[in-house]
């Protein structure tokens with residue numbers, strides 16, 4: 282593959298990282314026979330089109346045509362180049378990469394990860410060492426167990442302007458690198474810099490690959506700001522990362538439910554209490570990028586919030602984000618202004634579970650705010666409430682849900698269902714003409730235009746890529762037997778990959794080797810990924826492959842037959858022409874002889 286990384290490095294990464302596991306960080310996958318399927322992370326997928334082959338370590342989307350191996354997945358998902366993808370996966374696999382001084386961008390990202398890892402280590406040692414007493418006492422008061430502190434990697438930033446920066450500079454990083462990582466802040470005047478986090482409990486923020494990418498710091502007293510987060514950097518975006526998602530992922534995969542709270546202490550307290558499907562936003566409201574990170578992992582989201590006016594406004598703002606997604610969203614209100622952390626500490630895990638169980642659909646909550654219980658006998662009251670509630674109903678993606686809540690609203694406002702239906706239809710047609718702006722999921726990318734491929738060739742190529750078919754028979758057949766140019770290219774790649782691996786004529790090629798060979802050939806690479814997840818009716822598969830090879834053999838022989846027939850016809854036509862010409866030749870010969878005889882008769886008479 283790329284020249285910058287040795288084949289050994291790429292092979293080790295492939296050996297240590299499972300594509301199903303990797304994709305699982307972004308998409309909830311279900312096993313179906315040989316493959317695993319889920320909602321595509323690359324287009325607005327309504328039913329699972331995204332297929333991963335565990336045995337081939339390749340993915341393919343039947344919706345948008347995206348496909349490839351683990352490097353391609355990371356490149357596309359993280360919008361990064363091949364070198365960055367290799368770095369990311371190597372780090373995940375614990376494989377050291379040689380320094381690549383010639384490539385500034387790579388080293389820059391690498392340095393950011395390394396600085397965060399070193400800083401997290403530094404903070405952790407400070408918490409357990411001398412000077413960490415106050416922080417330890419504080420965490421103890423918040424009832425966080427030593428195992429929880431260990432699991433989340435908590436630390437302490439010393440009460441000093443340069444404790445961390447001095448340690449990191451001594452390890453060889455420059456002030457510019459530390460500034461880009463966000464751990465130091467340049468002084469407003471006079472030059473120099475100082476540590477961003479001072480005398481705070483430090484909570485490392487990790488990405489789904491468990492790399493530390495930022496820090497959150499909390500004061501030990503009532504100093505402001507109470508919470509301080511790292512700024513956005515090339516490896517951290519607070520509108521995209523969710524605290525605790527790396528730890529919540531497995532629980533989320535098994536329950537399908539993700540609980541969203543506001544603070545990292547809420548996450549730690551609830552995880553400690555056994556609710557491990559809880560994550561937190563990092564000082565922002567939920568964003569479309571957050572939803573993009575979770576909507577393929579979960580089927581249900583529970584938003585936990587304060588039922589105060591600010592909390593209600595925040596819940597209302599999320600409606601526009603969720604309604605186009607067809608994802609179940611519930612809201613859970615906390616009693617008495619307590620945050621989840623205090624609730625768990627003071628009343629136990631069951632109190633928090635009870636809050637979650639009492640959750641109700643976001644849309645019901647919002648409509649209840651738009652049309653609160655009250656007196657709707659006057660026409661003005663009906664109209665005002667309907668005007669608030671109808672845009673919410675109109676934005677619902679699911680028709681059954683829309684119907685259900687329309688009925689509810691008609692009941693509450695004491696109007697007929699038909700009149701609401703009319704009002705809703707009027708709103709929706711205005712909406713479609715652009716009178717109202719409602720956020721919509723982006724449209725799916727269209728499929729790459731391609732003509733349908735001959736079924737037999739598809740089956741045989743899939744069998745080749747999946748190693749179901751020895752090469753001997755295909756070599757005898759010849760790759761020219763493939764009429765589809767892309768499938769022919771794939772077959773040629775498979776044959777050539779096996780040739781380069783050894784003399785065993787019948788040995789199946791490995792799909793990832795073939796994929797690697799297809800680098801730079803976009804169509805062939807995509808086709809290989811598609812073929813790798815080609816589905817078989819298992820008990821019939823070998824017979825189907827056999828039949829399809831036979832079909833191609835027959836077609837080849839058939840083509841040869843037609844060739845011969847055509848040639849014979851041509852030759853026969855020529856033969857007729859030969860006979861005609863022979864007859865003409867014969868006639869000419871006779872004519873010449875006649876003329877010669879006529880010329881010679883008088884001469885002979887004179888001489889005789």
Ligand SMILES: [Zn+2]
Pocket residue numbers: 321322323324326330331342343344345346347
């Ligand atoms: Zn797709």
